């Protein structure tokens with residue numbers, strides 16, 4: 678942990694962070710994810726890295742949560758529908774204070790609270806177990822409807838990659854949520870365009886994606902935001918607050934395995950273990966990015 682980020686976490690481990698602060702936090706968390714995945718020789722680097730800024734901005738600028746009371750009834754809900762990217766969520770939950778960062782090196786150790794895919798019964802802060810692609814939006818629609826029935830005002834955020842959009846159940850949930858105009862439901866897409874064994878274009882083309890969301894009756898944000906630019910991610914949050922038309926969907930253009938140049942955009946780095954050579958070559962790039970982001974604070 679670099680000293681400036683450590684100071685930041687000391688000072689405001691809450692939602693008061695600005696775009697440059699979020700950028701430094703995200704760079705630090707991305708590096709921490711890389712370290713853990715290398716040391717454990719397992720896990721999904723590509724999709725964890727592509728969502729670093731989005732999930733950091735959610736937990737350090739947006740979500741109404743209480744790390745001391747993870748099951749607080751009025752909390753905003755977050756569903757990592759792309760559950761394979763669990764190291765992203767674990768790293769960010771730990772640094773937000775849901776559990777000790779000392780747990781992170783135990784990622785995927787048998788018996789630890791941090792299993793390969795998020796498990797709501799094991800990990801404080803995990804709202805729903807995920808891993809089978811395509812379930813997150815259905816669950817999120819249910820959680821958001823439950824808020825209405827219970828007279829609560831919390832919001833429900835669901836984060837998917839394209840893998841979830843290849844699942845029929847997601848399109849059923851899109852139809853359902855539009856029919857009931859589910860208030861408080863925000864669907865976020867980490868659109869890195871690369872999956873496990875190829876590009877989305879090769880596996881199952883999604884374009885024209887914007888037209889599809891609109892045709893399904895969703896309130897789509899006016900642009901696809903750069904999911905690695907924290908100022909743009911904050912802009913997307915402003916859009917969410919700018920109108921009361923539900924349900925809402927926000928697409929972020931991202932890069933799979935962002936931050937390590939020779940890994941970026943390559944499906945080979947979806948879930949391959951980070952070998953020692955790649956680690957030695959890649960880590961300095963992530964460390965340099967962190968240094969740059971800290972210098973801007």
Ligand SMILES: Cc1ncc(C[n+]2csc(CCOP(=O)(O)OP(=O)(O)O)c2C)c(N)n1
Nearest residue numbers: 724761808809810838839840841871872873
């Ligand atoms: C129902 C289901 N089918 C297949 C898988 C195996 N699988 C895990 S991740 C993945 C690709 C996901 O691609 P994407 O959502 O684009 O992931 P990202 O790049 O955002 O990590 C696949 C096919 C799964 N977890 N669930």
